[in-house]
Amino acid sequence: MSLPLYTFIAGISGVLIGMILLQIFVTLSSKLAIYIDSKGEAKEK
Amino acid sequence: MDALLSMWSSMAFNDLYWGNFVMWGIAFIFIYLAIKKGFEPLLLLPIAFGILLVNLPSDIMTPGEGLLWRFYHYGEEWAVIPPLIFLGIGAMTDFGPVIANPKTLLLGAGAQGGVYVTFFGALAAGFTIYEAATIGIIGGADGPTTIFVAAKLAPHMMGVCAVAAYSYMALVPIIQPPVIKLLTTEEERKIRMKSLRKVSKLEKIFFPIVTCIIICLLVPDAAALMGMFCFGNLLRESGVVDRLSNTAQNELMNIVVIFLGISVGATMPAEVFLSPKVLYVFGLGVVAFAAATAFGVLLAKFMNLFLKEKINPIIGAAGVSAVPMAARVAHKVGQEADKKNYLLMHAMGPNVAGVIGTAIAAGMFISVLK
Amino acid sequence: MAAIESPMSGKVLEILVEVGQKIAEDDEVIILEAMKLENPIYAPQDGVVKEIKVKVGQQIAEGDVIAELE
Numbered sequence: 067m068s069l070p071l072y073t074f075i076a077g078i079s080g081v082l083i084g085m086i087l088l089q090i091f092v093t094l095s096s097k098l099a100i101y102i103d104s105k106g107e108a109k110e111k
Numbered sequence: 112m113d114a115l116l117s118m119w120s121s122m123a124f125n126d127l128y129w130g131n132f133v134m135w136g137i138a139f140i141f142i143y144l145a146i147k148k149g150f151e152p153l154l155l156l157p158i159a160f161g162i163l164l165v166n167l168p169s170d171i172m173t174p175g176e177g178l179l180w181r182f183y184h185y186g187e188e189w190a191v192i193p194p195l196i197f198l199g200i201g202a203m204t205d206f207g208p209v210i211a212n213p214k215t216l217l218l219g220a221g222a223q224g225g226v227y228v229t230f231f232g233a234l235a236a237g238f239t240i241y242e243a244a245t246i247g248i249i250g251g252a253d254g255p256t257t258i259f260v261a262a263k264l265a266p267h268m269m270g271v272c273a274v275a276a277y278s279y280m281a282l283v284p285i286i287q288p289p290v291i292k293l294l295t296t297e298e299e300r301k302i303r304m305k306s307l308r309k310v311s312k313l314e315k316i317f318f319p320i321v322t323c324i325i326i327c328l329l330v331p332d333a334a335a336l337m338g339m340f341c342f343g344n345l346l347r348e349s350g351v352v353d354r355l356s357n358t359a360q361n362e363l364m365n366i367v368v369i370f371l372g373i374s375v376g377a378t379m380p381a382e383v384f385l386s387p388k389v390l391y392v393f394g395l396g397v398v399a400f401a402a403a404t405a406f407g408v409l410l411a412k413f414m415n416l417f418l419k420e421k422i423n424p425i426i427g428a429a430g431v432s433a434v435p436m437a438a439r440v441a442h443k444v445g446q447e448a449d450k451k452n453y454l455l456m457h458a459m460g461p462n463v464a465g466v467i468g469t470a471i472a473a474g475m476f477i478s479v480l481k
Numbered sequence: 482m483a484a485i486e487s488p489m490s491g492k493v494l495e496i497l498v499e500v501g502q503k504i505a506e507d508d509e510v511i512i513l514e515a516m517k518l519e520n521p522i523y524a525p526q527d528g529v530v531k532e533i534k535v536k537v538g539q540q541i542a543e544g545d546v547i548a549e550l551e
Contacts (some may be wrong), residue, residue, distance in 0.1 A: 077479070087329065455518065456515070
C-alpha cells in the first residue's frame with residue numbers, strides 16, 4: 067500500500083491501541099491502588 | 112573615501128532586501144498581538160523577536176557560529192527543548208479527571224482524527240510526506256509536539272508550523288464553538304454528567320508510571336516527550352519533591368520557553384517564510400483545528416450509543432490538547448445550553464488525554480517516516 | 482432547609498449574596514475561579530440565605546456546602 071495510507075493506518079491504530087491499553091491499565095492500577103489503600107485502613111483499624 | 116565605503120559595507124543595510132521588511136511587519140504584528148491582544152504572549156513574543164532578529168542580516172543564525180543558531184541547534188535540532196517543556200507541563204497537569212473517568216482517554220484519541228485529515232490535505236496540496244506529517248500534527252494543538260516532529264521530519268517547516276499552531280491555539284474560542292454546535296443538538300449539549308469521584312494519591316502516583324511504561328513500549332519514538340511528561344507528573348504527585356516540581360513548573364519552563372521562542376522565530380528569515388506554501392499551512396491549520404474538534408465531538412456521540420451514563424459530547428471537543436483553553440470553551444458552550452451545567456472539570460479529562468494522544472500520533476509519524 | 486453545594490472545585494473569588502437575602506433559582510450566588518476562568522455558581526432553588534459557609538479566597542472542592550437556604 068502507499069506510504070501515506072500506511073502512515074495513516076499505523077498512526078490511527080497506534081493512537082487507538084495506545085489509548086485503549088492505557089485505559090485498561092489505568093483502570094487496573096486504580097483498582098490496585100484502591101485495594102492497597104483499603105488494606106492499609108483495615109490494618110489501622 | 113575607502114574608509115567610508117568599508118564602514119558602509121560592514122553595516123547590514125546593504126544586505127537587506129524587500130523580504131526582510133515584510134518580515135519586520137509580520138514580527139511587529141505578532142508583537143502587537145502578543146502585547147496588546149494577549150495572544151499566547153509567552154511564546155508569541157519571543158518568536159516575534161526571533162523573526163525580527165533573523166531578518167536583520169548578521170551572523171546570528173550562521174551554522175556553527177551564530178548565537179541563535181546555537182540555541183536552535185542544541186534546543187530544537189537536538190530535540191531537547193520540547194521534551195523539557197513537556198516536563199514542565201507534566202508537572203503542571205492534574206490527571207485526576209482522567210483517572211476518575213478513564214473513558215475520556217478515548218476522547219483524547221478522537222481529536223487526533225484532525226491530524227490525519229490535515230495530513231491528507233497537505234499531501235493533496237503538494238507537500239512532501241514529511242512536511243505533511245508536520246503540518247498534520249498542528250491539528251494536535253500542541254506546540255512542543257509540533258516542534259518536536261518538525262525537528263525530526265521537516266526542520267525547515269518548524270517556524271511556520273509552530274507559529275500556525277500557537278496562533279490557532281489562541282483562536283480556539285472562535286474556531287470550536289461553531290463546530291460543536293453544528294454537530295450536536297441542544298438536548299445533547301444539556302447532558303449533565305455525574306460528579307467525578309475523588310481520586311486517591313496512590314492512584315495519581317501509579318498513573319504516570321503506568322502511562323510511561325505503556326506508551327514508551329508501544330511508541331518508542333514518543334519516549335522523549337512522554338517520558339519527560341510522566342516524569343514531571345510524578346514529581347508533582349509524589350508530594351515529596353515539591354521544590355523540584357515547582358522548579359519544573361516555573362523556573363525551568365520559563366527558561367526553556369525563552370530559548371524555544373526566540374530560536375523558533377529565528378528559523379523564519381524572509382527567504383524561508385515568504386513562499387505561497389506558508390499560506391497553505393495557515394489554511395490547513397484552521398482545517399486541522401476544526402476537524403479535530405469535529406472528530407472529538409463525533410467520537411463522544413458514538414461512545415454514547417454504548418454508554419448508560421451519557422457523556423456530554425461537548426467535552427469531546429476538549430480532546431484538542433490546547434490546555435486548558437479547549438476545556439474552558441467546552442464549559443462555556445455547555446453553559447449556553449444550560450447555565451447550571453458545569454462541564455469544566457469533566458472537559459479537563461479529554462483535554463489532558465489529548466496531550467497524550469498527540470504525543471502518540473507524533474511518535475507514530477516519526478517511527479513510520481524517519 | 483437546603484444547602485447549596487458547589488458543583489465544582491475552585492477558589493472563591495466573590496460572594497454575591499448576604500445572610501437574610503431572598504434569592505431565586507438561577508441567581509448568581511458566588512464566583513469561583515478554576516483553570517483561570519471565572520465561573521458564576523447559580524442557586525439551585527428559591528430561598529432565603531440563612532448562612533454563608535465559605536470565605537473569599539478559600540479553595541473549595543466539588544460538593545462542599547457554599548451556603549444554607551431556607
